[in-house]
Amino acid sequence: MGSSFGTLFRISTWGESHGGSVGVVIDGCPPGLPLSAEDIQAELDRRKPGQSDITTPRKEPDSVEILSGVHDGKTLGTPIAMNVRNKDHRPSAYSEMKTAYRPSHADFTYDQKYGRRMAEGGGRSSARETIGRVAAGAVASKILKLGGGVQIVAYVESIEDIQMPASEGPIQREQVEATPVRCPDLATAERMISRIKEVRSEGDSIGGLVTCEVYGLPTGLGEPVFDRLEADLAKAMLSLPATKGFEVGSGFAGTRLKGSEHNDIFEAREGEIRTRTNNAGGVLGGISNGETLRFRVAFKPTATIIQEQDTVTQAGEPTKLMGKGRHDPCVLPRAVPIVEAMTALVLMDHWMRDHAQNHLFDFNPESSNS
C-alpha cells in the first residue's frame, strides 16, 4: 500500500520498471477541462530518458494512452486512467542484481519488506514509477493554469557545488528549458553540463538542488494543523526517489537569523495586504499568504555508478558489483518536471479542499427560519 496520493484530487499509480507498463488513475478531476493526450505527452517528454546527452541513453518513447475519463476532448468528471508501455527492456543487464544488493538502492529493503522483488531495473523502486505522477500532474497543472492562473516553475539551482546566482523576479519556463540541464542561468548551466559530463566519464554521479516557485497562488490554501500546505509539499517531495531534504522560504539558513530579522512585515500594496519580505516562502501557519510560494529540494547523487563496489548477496556473503544498467549521472535535469507535477497535485488537492469547506455556503441566518 502507499501508492495513492491526495484526498480529493486523488491519484493511484502502478507499474514496475521492466514490467508491462506504468500508469496512473486520477479520481476527482473536475469535469469540462479540455484535455488531450498531447497535453500529457508534452510533460512526459520533459521527463523521458534519452532526451539529451546528459541523461541516460535508455530509449523509451513513453507514449501515453488515455484509457478513460475523457470524451469529445473534455474531462467527464469520472476517473482518468493513463497508461505507458515499457519498451526498452534489457533484463540481462540486471542478472547479477537478482542476488547482490546494489549499494544505496532499495533492493535490500524491498526484499526485507515484501519477501520478494522484481530485480530488473529496480522494479517498483525505479524512478520510472514517476511517469504516472507526471501524467497526473500535467492534468492538475492545466486546471490550475486555466482555472486559477497559477504558474508553477521549477529549476535546477545547484549541482554539486555549482550554484546559480540569486534570481531577480519570476523565472520563466522558457529560461528553464533553454538548456538540457534546466538551470535558468545560462552561464551556470554551461558549467553544470560540463561537470555532469566529467563525472559521467569517471563512472561517478552527482546530486544537487531543485527550487520550485509558484506564481499567482491565491491566499487560503492549506489545511492546518496537519495538512499544512508546506507539510503536504514536504511529503510530496520526500516521496520522490533520491530526495534527502526539503526547505521552504528561509529554510535551514533562517535558523541563524533573529526574529527581528526574519519576520516579514505586512504592508498594503495596490489595495492588497502583502509582506515586504518573503522569508515565509509564501505560507503562514500552513496557509498560502498570496506571496510567491518557494521551496527547495535536495537530491542525492545517483546511487548507480559505473565503478566496482563492495556489497553482499541476499545470503549475506561478501561480493563485488559493477554498475551496468543505463543510468543518469545526475537526476536533477529530469527531476524538474517531476517536482512541478507533485507541486501541481498538492495545490490542486488543496484548492478543492479549501473550496469544499470555506466556499460552500454563505450563511445568512437573518433570512432563515431556523
Next chain:
Amino acid sequence: MGSSFGTLFRISTWGESHGGSVGVVIDGCPPGLPLSAEDIQAELDRRKPGQSDITTPRKEPDSVEILSGVHDGKTLGTPIAMNVRNKDHRPSAYSEMKTAYRPSHADFTYDQKYGRRMAEGGGRSSARETIGRVAAGAVASKILKLGGGVQIVAYVESIEDIQMPASEGPIQREQVEATPVRCPDLATAERMISRIKEVRSEGDSIGGLVTCEVYGLPTGLGEPVFDRLEADLAKAMLSLPATKGFEVGSGFAGTRLKGSEHNDIFEAREGEIRTRTNNAGGVLGGISNGETLRFRVAFKPTATIIQEQDTVTQAGEPTKLMGKGRHDPCVLPRAVPIVEAMTALVLMDHWMRDHAQNHLFDFNPESSNS
C-alpha cells in the same frame, strides 16, 4: 479540515489557545496496553510552558484527563480521548491583535481562509494545539518501546549559530534532559542557555535545529511510493508550528558529495546485513533498513518579539504593534518532545500498515485445493 493524522493509528486533535480545552482522540490503538494518565502527563510536562527560566512564563498545569478507551489500567482497543483544560487565559493581552496582524503569524491567513479567527493567543494556530499530539505520541511511544523495543530520542543540535559537536554513539534521554535547553552536550547547552537569555533580554528571538534519532527500528517500515517513511516524517515535521525544513541522513550536505562517496556499502555484521556508513539516515527506497533512523528539523526564530513592528490592520491601514503575550524566545527546548511525539505517531502507523499487508498470511499453495 486537516486535523487528523495517520491511517491506522489515527489521531484527531481539537482546541484553541485560550478556548475551553485542547485534546485528541486516537482511533486504532491496540488493546491490552497498560496505560495511565501518568504515562501521558510525563510527556506533557516536558512540553508545558513555565517549566524552566528559558521558556514562556505562561502558567498552565496541562493536566490531562483520559475520557475513554482505558479500563482497568489497560487500553480497550476503542478510541482513547484525552482532554486538557486551558487555565491561564489573559485575553486582554491580545486585544490589539484582533484588528492588527502580527508579522509572521497566521492571523492574516486564518482571516483570509476562514473569514474569521479566534484572535486570543493565536487560537487554533497557537502551538498549544500540539498538546494533543504529545498526548497521542506518548501512547504510540509506549507501544513502540514495550512491543518493539524502539527508542526515539530527539535533542537540540543547534541554536542560532551555536552548534554542538558531532556525537559518537547513541544519545540517551537522560543526557537530553540534563539541562533545560535539551542539548545533550553540556558545554554547548550552557552557551545556548546564555544566548537564549541574552536574546530574550533584547526582546528578540532565535531558532535552531532539532535532530531526532530512532534506535532499534526493524527493517521494512515505509510504504512506497508515496508514503515512504521519510515522506511521512517530513510531513509530520513540517506540520509543526515554526518549522521551515527537514532533512534525512546526509540531507542538504549530501548534495555536494559524489555517488562514490555517498553510497553506503553493504556488509554482514553479526549475521545481519548492515551498511558501513549511514548517509541514507536509515531509509532506502522509503523503507527502514535497520540502521539508526536520523533526521533534522529546522525551526525559525519565534515570530513574537517584544519590539515595536510595522504592520497593517484588517482593513489594510498601516499601524504599529508591540508584542505583549507571554512567549518563548526560542521554541527549540519545548519542541523536542513534540518532535518525538510526531515521530512515534508516524512509526506506529507504519508498523501497523506493514503488519497488515506483509505479515497477514503465509501462502502455502501446495496444501490448498484452490
Next chain:
Amino acid sequence: MGSSFGTLFRISTWGESHGGSVGVVIDGCPPGLPLSAEDIQAELDRRKPGQSDITTPRKEPDSVEILSGVHDGKTLGTPIAMNVRNKDHRPSAYSEMKTAYRPSHADFTYDQKYGRRMAEGGGRSSARETIGRVAAGAVASKILKLGGGVQIVAYVESIEDIQMPASEGPIQREQVEATPVRCPDLATAERMISRIKEVRSEGDSIGGLVTCEVYGLPTGLGEPVFDRLEADLAKAMLSLPATKGFEVGSGFAGTRLKGSEHNDIFEAREGEIRTRTNNAGGVLGGISNGETLRFRVAFKPTATIIQEQDTVTQAGEPTKLMGKGRHDPCVLPRAVPIVEAMTALVLMDHWMRDHAQNHLFDFNPESSNS
C-alpha cells in the same frame, strides 16, 4: 479503528457506556455557522433516556459541552469537539455479565476481537455511543437547513406488525413529535404505545421500521461508483446498533414489479425535470435526482429482555442469565433522531464533495493562453 465517518465533514467519536464520557469531534465544518450548545442539546434531548414512559428509566441529563471550534457564537472552521459526561452508572447491575455472554449482544465478539471489553452496560457497543453522532448530526442538520433549505424527517412507520397507513405529502416534525413513539399517525401511535407497554410488562421486547424522508435536496449529490448516495446511507444506517436492513425507494417490494411498472417517467413540471413516480426513492445512478429522498431502516427487537435465558460463560460453561440493566423494550422512538443525524452527516459530506469537484472552476479556455 472504525470510529470515524465521512470524508470532508468528518467525525470521530469516543466513549463507553459507564465510562467517563462520550463525545465527538467534527473536522471540516464550514466557518461562520451560528452555533450554540442549545442547538446540540435540543437533539440530544430527543435521544436521551428517560424522556417518556415507554423508554428506559435510566436517568442521564446528557448535557453537552462544546470544547472547541466555536467563538462568539459562530463556528471557526476548526475542529468542534463536544463531550457528554456519563452520570447514572450502576455497574453492579452488570456484574454477572463480566463472565456470561448476553445473547445477541456484542459481549462475545468484543472479547474475541480485542481480547477484553468493558462489561458494564456494553461499554463501547452500547447505544450510548450514538450520542456523539447525534451531536455532530445536529451541526450538519443546521447547516443543511440554513445553507440549503434541506429538511430531514424520520419517523416510526411500524412496530412489530403494527404499520401506519401510507402518508400523503410531506411529514412535519411536529407530527412526529406529537407522541412519544414518534409515529406521525396518531391512531397508529396509540396502538404502538399500548403494544410497547404490553411487551414490557412481559419482560420482552419488539422491533420495527423507521422511515426517513428528505425534502428540498438538490440534484447532484452522490459520488459514483462506490460512494453512491444510497450506498453511504446504507452504511450509515447499518452502522447503527440493532439495525438489520435498509431499502431505498421501492426496495425489496420493487423486486416484484416489471420494469414497465417500476420505471419513473420523466416529465417537465414548473420548468423543472421531474419524475412522475418515485420508485427510485430520490436517487438515480447513485446521485440525487431532486425528488424526495426516501429510505427505510429495519431495527430488530432489543436484545436485552427481562427473562431468564440460556447462555455460556467466557470459558464456554453453560449458565443462565437474567436481564437486569435498565433498557428500552423498543428502541424505535429513540432511534428517530439518530437516523436523522446519520442522514444529515451523509448529506453534508456529499454536498461538500460535490461542491469541491463540480463547482470549483468554470473553465473558459477561450480566455486563457494555455
Next chain:
Amino acid sequence: MGSSFGTLFRISTWGESHGGSVGVVIDGCPPGLPLSAEDIQAELDRRKPGQSDITTPRKEPDSVEILSGVHDGKTLGTPIAMNVRNKDHRPSAYSEMKTAYRPSHADFTYDQKYGRRMAEGGGRSSARETIGRVAAGAVASKILKLGGGVQIVAYVESIEDIQMPASEGPIQREQVEATPVRCPDLATAERMISRIKEVRSEGDSIGGLVTCEVYGLPTGLGEPVFDRLEADLAKAMLSLPATKGFEVGSGFAGTRLKGSEHNDIFEAREGEIRTRTNNAGGVLGGISNGETLRFRVAFKPTATIIQEQDTVTQAGEPTKLMGKGRHDPCVLPRAVPIVEAMTALVLMDHWMRDHAQNHLFDFNPESSNS
C-alpha cells in the same frame, strides 16, 4: 470522486462503457500470492455478457491484461493494475439517448452533476464498470480461500415472485453454476429461466433477490462503530447498479419477532462458543461471530425495456424513447459473481484491519523495562 473502495486492500476503478477500456488497480495486496490472468479471467467469464441465452447478446470477450504487480507468477506487494478493452461498440444504438433521458437511468443525474456525460451505453454509469470490481474481487477471493479457508457463495434466491425453497446446509458453487440463472434449486431455476424468456419476449424486464453466504469466516472481523462488517457490506451492495435493498440475518422479517424469539442463544459445540440459531446472520455488534455470514440484496427490474416510454429531452421537451441497446431482461444471473466480488473485497479489507490493530504485539509488561 468516489471510484475507490477499501482502506487497506484498496481498489480504484476506471472506465466507461463504449470508452477505451475498463479496469482497476489494487493497492495493498499481500505479496507472495500465486496469481495469473486465468484466475481473473475465470471470474470475468462468469460476469461477461453473452454467456447464455438469458443474458444480453452484446459480445465482449472481456479479456483481462495484468499490467503490473505480478512477477514470476506471484504478487509483488506492489499495485496490481488490470485492464479490459471494450470491443463491441455500437454507438449508433445510442444516438437518441444523447438528448433524451432514459427513464430510471442515470443520464439525467450525470448531466445535472457533471454538466456532461458519455451517452453511449450509459458511460460510467453502465454496469460494465463492475468489471474492475470482479477482477479485484477475484484476487481477494483467492487470498481468503488460500490464506484463510473462507468460501463465499452467492446465488439467485428469487426472481420476481418465484422464490426458491429454504436451503438446508451450505450451498456449493457447483450447484449455483449448474444452470445459467444461478439458482441452486434446479426446479426453481427452470421456472426462473422460463419467466425471464417470457418477459424478454414482451420487451419487459424483472428483478429479484441475490443471497450471499460466507462459510469459514473466523470471529473478529468488523470495525465498530462505523465500519461494522454489515455496514461495509451494505455499502458495498448498495454501490452496485440496480440495487435497492440490503438485509442481514433476520433482516426486515426480524422486525416482526419478539426479542425472546429473535435472540440467538449461546452454547458450546465441539469446544467452541456458537449460537443455536443465526438470526444475527453472522455478526454481533458489527463483528463476525463465527457463524455463517448471510445477507440478501434486492435488485430492481432492469431499467432498459424494449417498449416506447414517455420522457423529456435535455431541454425539458416531452418526447418518446424506445429502448434499443442490447440489454439483460434480468440482471440477477450476472450479478452473482459481482456480489461475491464485493463481499471478498470487504472481507479482505477487514481482515487486514483487524490484523493490524489486534494481532500486532502481545504486550508483556513484566519482561520490559519501560
